[in-house]
Amino acid sequence: MTPNKSYQVTILLLFVGPLLLIGWKLSSGYLTYEKLIPETAYKVEFNFSVDSFQTNKNLIVKSFLPESNLHQRIYQETASTGQLGFENVKIAGAGKKGRWAGIASTKQQLKYSFHYHGKALRFQLDDDLPIPTVLPPEVEPYLQPEEYIQSDDVRVQEVAKGIAADKKDTRSVVGALYKFVRLMPSVKSSELTDALTALKKHEASCNGKSRLLAALCRVVGIPARVVGGVILENSHKRTSHLWTEIWMGDQWVPFDALNGHFAYLPAHYMQLYTGDHFLISHTPDVQFEYFFDIEKEKYFAPQAAGLFTLWNLLFQNNVPANLLKVILLLPLCALVVGIFKNVVGIKTIGVFLPAIIAVSLESIGPAFGLLAFFLVVAVISLLHFPLEKWGILYTPKLILMLTGVVVCLLLFTKFGIAFSNKALSAIIFFPIIVLTIAAEKFARTIVEEGFADALKLQAQTLLLTILCYLVFVPDFLVGYFLTFPETYAMIAGLLLLLGRWIGLRMTEYFRFKALVQ
Secondary structure, three states: OOHHHHHHHHHHHHHHHHHHHHHHHHHOOOOOHHHHOOEEEEEEEEEEEEEOOOOOEEEEEEEEEOOOOOOEEEEEEEEEOOOOEEEEEEEOOOEEEEEEEEEEOOOEEEEEEEEEEEOOEEOOOOOOOEOOOOOOOOOHHHHOOOOOOOOOOHHHHHHHHHHHOOOOEHHHHHHHHHHHHHOOOEOOOOOOOOHHHHHHHOOEOHHHHHHHHHHHHHHOOOOEEEEEEEEOOOEEEOOOEEEEEEEEOOEEEEEEOOOOEEOEEOOOEEEEEEOOOOOEEEOOOOEEEEEEEEEEEEEOOOOOOOOOOOHHHHHOOOOOHHHHHHHHHHHHHHHHHHHHHHHHOOOOOOOOHHHHHHHHHHHHOHHHHHHHHHHHHHHHHHHHHHHHHOOOOHHHHHHHHHHHHHHHHHHHHHHHHHOOOHHHHHHHHOOHHHHHHHHHHHHHHHHHHOHHHHHHHHHHHHHHHHHHHHHHOOOHHHHHHHHOOOHHHHHHHHHHHHHOOOOOOHHHHHHOHHHHO
16 A cells, blocks of 8 residues: 555544544434533632630631532531531521531631532423412411511512512513512622612612512512522632522522523522521621632533443542543644644744643633743743853753742742732642743744744744633533543544645745735
């Protein structure tokens, strides 16, 4: 077989074989797009600080804690108690409370940490569902007025009855009441707002809107209650959240009039308690602080996709999802680099440097990562000039630059710790050697080709780095490559085709435009 013939057969096999295998997997019917997306998962830590400024003061701290249900799974729960005792207390109809209590002689730092997996809940509502006349005993109390849900107030009753006057079924009534509250202006406030105040001011935060929607529903004979929790996101925060649940048919259906969720509960809404309660309570006349530390995780549900998959790498050998993501997507990222260098004509500092930097950006975030990259490269490039002028040999010069990179990263980390910024403090995990080589290459380009060309090279490296970073963003790609690893053969086929590219690069059409014409 001639070299060209063997090359063509190899290319054909690298594409036809994987496509047939992917088609067979899809035709089996057990794979869907949803199964390729990781579940919403977070590591959460409740932090409480309490100090009475007195010796041997009796201290009590209470907080609602999450429980597993159809919407969420809570596991690996641990409590830090300091000098206080700890117990879980079940509150009937409300949820689970953690209770720290005891005599302490010093300031107490209390923690409760756990992992959270959430599943979005979406409800289909019948158009002809009648307004309920017979209710289960446990639901009936949610027709009565409460301290902050004043469904017995004349003003609330007038508005509710006016909105529902021409509506006959539960869905249309709830839809109209929800729309009224949803369209009210939203405000950010940590103050407690009751239903009547929200109606009078015609504006409210989540707690005011949720209580008002519950009150309006109760007026027209539809049971409703509020539910408290936390919207999970990568953050260090104090804010909790309140939404509404309405009894429709034979189930509680969630509504969030602040964020526009109708009969839908997002996966990252963590439920802590049911009913109009305070999330946290503590001994009066003490110094008390609290915050939630939330860190997003990747979690893929196990797939029984058969012999020709890689899911066992994630579950049987317990490979961390973040590490596996880098390994799985690095060939795809390298393919992007190859296409843009060979076909488009982008020039970069090093061949794989954009891909390697993109891996770091995926770990620490693009904003601080790119900031660190530019500042470090700028600082090290400035070191190049005196070192070059003094005639310092390459190896000692590179080591001096490496030391400079380390100092810069340590300074970033110190500032990150000082300002409680996890992303900034994580910059220390940037690939130090790579940054040093990049800075040295940038400085050498300044000497050999001039500052303008060096800036162009840096800009093109940045462009390709961002493109590589975008490869790491979609979480479903991890599930895709775990399910269809035969795609790597197709990547190899594309690289073989790329290796025989003899045409003009796209940028060269612009450079030699006159000659081409």
